[in-house]
Amino acid sequence: MTSSPLIRALDRSAVTFILVLVAIGVIVPLLNLALPPSSPWHVPTYLVALWGKYVCYALLALSIDLIWGYCGILSLGHGAFFALGGYAMGMYLMRQIGTRGVYADPIRPDFMVFLNWPELPVYWYGFQHFAYAALMVLLVPGLLAFVFGWFAFRSRVTGVYLSIITQALTYALMLGFFRNNFGFGGNNGLTDFKDILGFNVQAQPTRAALFAISVAALILGFLICRTIVASKLGMVLISIRDAESRTRFLGYRVENYKLFVFTLSACMAGVAGALYVPQVGIINPSEFAPGNSIEAVIWVAVGGRGTLIGAVLGAAVVNYGKTTFTSGLLAPYWLFVLGSLFVLVTLLLPRGIVGTVRHYRGAWRERRNAAHGRGAQAAPKPAE
Numbered sequence: 001m002t003s004s005p006l007i008r009a010l011d012r013s014a015v016t017f018i019l020v021l022v023a024i025g026v027i028v029p030l031l032n033l034a035l036p037p038s039s040p041w042h043v044p045t046y047l048v049a050l051w052g053k054y055v056c057y058a059l060l061a062l063s064i065d066l067i068w069g070y071c072g073i074l075s076l077g078h079g080a081f082f083a084l085g086g087y088a089m090g091m092y093l094m095r096q097i098g099t100r101g102v103y104a105d106p107i108r109p110d111f112m113v114f115l116n117w118p119e120l121p122v123y124w125y126g127f128q129h130f131a132y133a134a135l136m137v138l139l140v141p142g143l144l145a146f147v148f149g150w151f152a153f154r155s156r157v158t159g160v161y162l163s164i165i166t167q168a169l170t171y172a173l174m175l176g177f178f179r180n181n182f183g184f185g186g187n188n189g190l191t192d193f194k195d196i197l198g199f200n201v202q203a204q205p206t207r208a209a210l211f212a213i214s215v216a217a218l219i220l221g222f223l224i225c226r227t228i229v230a231s232k233l234g235m236v237l238i239s240i241r242d243a244e245s246r247t248r249f250l251g252y253r254v255e256n257y258k259l260f261v262f263t264l265s266a267c268m269a270g271v272a273g274a275l276y277v278p279q280v281g282i283i284n285p286s287e288f289a290p291g292n293s294i295e296a297v298i299w300v301a302v303g304g305r306g307t308l309i310g311a312v313l314g315a316a317v318v319n320y321g322k323t324t325f326t327s328g329l330l331a332p333y334w335l336f337v338l339g340s341l342f343v344l345v346t347l348l349l350p351r352g353i354v355g356t357v358r359h360y361r362g363a364w365r366e367r368r369n370a371a372h373g374r375g376a377q378a379a380p381k382p383a384e
Contacts, residue, residue, distance in 0.1 A: 008230040008231075009223070009226035009227045009229070009230035010226070013309065014222075014226055014309075017222070017309050017312075018219055018222065018223075021215055021218060021219050021222075022215075022219070024215060025211070025212045025215030025216060025219075026212070028043055028048060028051065028208075028211060029048070029208035029209070029211055029212050031043040032044070032045060032048050032204065032207075032208050033204065033205060033208050045204050045207050045208075048207050048208055048211050049207055049211075049279050049280070050323070051211065052207070052210055052211040052214050052275075052279040053276060053279055053280060053319075054315065054316050054319050054320070055211070055214040055215055055218050055275075056214055056272045056273070056275050056276040056279070057272070057276075057296070057299070057315045057316075057319055058218055058311070058312040058315040058316060059214075059217060059218050059221050059268060059269075059271065059272035059275075060078065060079075060082050060268075060269050060272040060273075060296055060315070061296055061299045061300050061303070061311040061312060061314060061315040062218070062221050062222060062225060062268065062308060062311050062312060063078065063081075063221070063265040063266070063268035063269045063272070064078050064265070064269075064296055064297060064299075064300050064311065065225075065300045065305060065306065065307070065308055065310070065311035066225050066228070066229075066261060066264070066265050066268075066308075067261055067262055067265045068297070068300060068305060069300065069305040069306030069307065069308075069311070070228075070229050070234060070237045070238055070241060070261075070306055071237040071238075071240055071241050071257070071258060071261050071262075072240060072241035072242075072244070073162065073258060073261075073262060074159075074160075074162070074163045074297070075162075075163070075166045075262075075265075075293070075297075076163045076164070076166050076167040076170075076290065076293050076294055076297065077165075077166030077167050077168075077169045077170035077290070077293050078166070078170075078265070078266070078269050078293050078296060079170055079287060079288060079289065079290070079292040079293035079296065080141075080144070080166075080169055080170035080173050080288055080293070081141035081144070081145060081265075081266040081267075081269035081270050081273070082141075082269045082270070082272055082273040082276070082287065082292075082296075083170075083173070083177075083273055083283065083285075083287035083288045084140050084141045084144065084173075084270055084273065085137045085138075085140070085141050085269065085270025085271060085272065085273030085274040086273035086274060086276055086277040086283040086287060087177075087184060087190065087273075087283055088127075088133055088136040088137045088140055088270070088274060089133060089137060089273070089274035089275075089277045089278065089283075090189070090190035090193075090277050090283040091124060091127040091133065091136075091184075091190065092127045092128070092129075092130060092132075092133030092196075093190070093193040093194075093195075093196060093201070093277070093278060094109045094127075094190050094193070095109075095124070095127045095128040096128070096193070096194055096195045096196070097109065097110075097192065097193070097194050097195075100194055101113075101192070107119075107120050108120055109185070109190070110192070111180075111185045111186070111188065112183070115180055117183070121183045123183070124183070130196075130197055134274075137270050137271060137273075137274040138267045138270060138271070140270065141266040141267060141269060141270035141273075142263050142264075142266055142267045142270070144266065145262050145263045145265070145266030145267075146259065146263045148166075148169060149258065149259045149262045149263060150259060152165060153254075153255040153258045153259055153262075154255050156255075158244070166293075167290045167293065167294075170288050170289075170290055170293055171288070171290050173288045174285050174286075174288030174289055174290075177189075177284075177285035177288060178285045184285075185284070186285075187284065187285060188284060189282055189283050189284025189285060189286075190277075190282070190283050190284070191281060191282040191283075191284075193277075193278060193281060196210075196278050201278050201281070207279070210275065210278055210279050211279070213275065214275045214279070217271055217272075217275060218312070221268050221271070222308060222312070224264075224268075225308050226308060228261070228264075229308070233257070236252060236257055237257060237261060239252075240252075240254055240257060240258065273287070295318075295338065296315075298314075298318065298338065298341070298342050299311065299314040299315040299318050299319075300314055300315075300352075301314070301342060301345060301346070301352060302314040302317065302318055302341065302342070302345050302352055302353065303315065303317070303352050303353055303354055304351055304352025304353055304354035304355035304356070304358075305351075305352055305355065306355070307352065307354040307355055307358070309354050310352045310353060310354030310355060313353060313354060314352065314353065317353075318338070318341070321337070321338075321341075322334060322338070325337050
């Protein structure tokens with residue numbers, strides 16, 4: 001009997017990785033809530049929010065690794081799907097402010113009152129309900145990715161041309177969201193959030209809960225990706241990555257496979273953006289900047305393309321470095337550090353951190369097995 005793709009996906013490294021994530025998702029909130037600030041083991045609330053942001057970035061990197069590492073689709077515009085999911089959640093959070101805003105309008109957000117908007121736009125309807133906002137978090141990025149992918153993949157746009165088009169897509173969205181007449185707060189974006197599901201977003205328990213939910217979303221995203229790559233679908237995706245023309249010649253509808261995995265990846269990025277916004281406290285058009293999407297690709301390259309675990313590790317490592325190097329005297333040199341890191345990884349560690357470790361571990365196992373084989377052949381036969 002053939003085991004299910006999920007069972008095949010849970011090898012030793014995957015199970016270990018999931019257990020580490022579970023431990024982080026449980027221990028960090030406990031150290032924040034259960035211990036007093038005077039304790040040396042206490043995790044401050046600001047660190048919980050910062051690490052929660054890292055987890056959201058890790059989910060974004062995971063979505064990019066799924067399409068780039070296993071299907072060969074290099075998207076330089078995945079920040080657009082991340083930002084759209086964030087805006088969907090931000091609209092829900094803005095509708096929860098009500099009369100507690102500066103202008104105390106029960107329906108319209110403050111920026112609409114300031115700009116003399118007579119009424120709430122139609123596309124803001126329904127965002128006072130969390131279920132509707134959660135649906136939009138998935139539907140809006142997924143629908144955009146589906147429409148974009150439908151035309152791009154059926155036109156057989158590939159390689160650098162596809163990367164440039166995705167970059168143009170996110171840049172166009174950034175320019176649109178910067179305009180005040182779009183109804184999304186212009187260059188200031190959406191901020192001053194109060195509640196989420198009735199809980200104060202600034203409260204310590206809410207921060208800890210958002211961190212735990214983000215870790216749970218990362219685990220779920222990892223399981224979905226591992227299940228896909230361990231199935232027959234994953235084998236087809238890898239064949240598309242390595243030899244697209246040959247895969248099409250064998251009778252596979254390559255564009256359908258690409259469209260499915262691209263849309264799924266966009267939905268994952270949207271969820272990451274939705275979890276990011278309440279923890280950071282703001283969403284503005286700068287999240288659409290093409291540089292953000294390029295930086296996310298660097299996370300995947302540093303951690304290890306086509307490893308999934310490497311994407312998560314790369315996002316955490318690079319963003320920790322960003323937090324360190326963008327403060328104090330090193331702040332003006334962060335972009336140089338990031339560019340140098342990408343060049344060094346490309347030249348010295350082309351497989352990324354996790355890919356390199358796996359390569360040398362596999363080579364070591366082969367040498368060990370070969371040594372055992374030679375030892376068994378050289379052993380004298382027992383006397384009869």
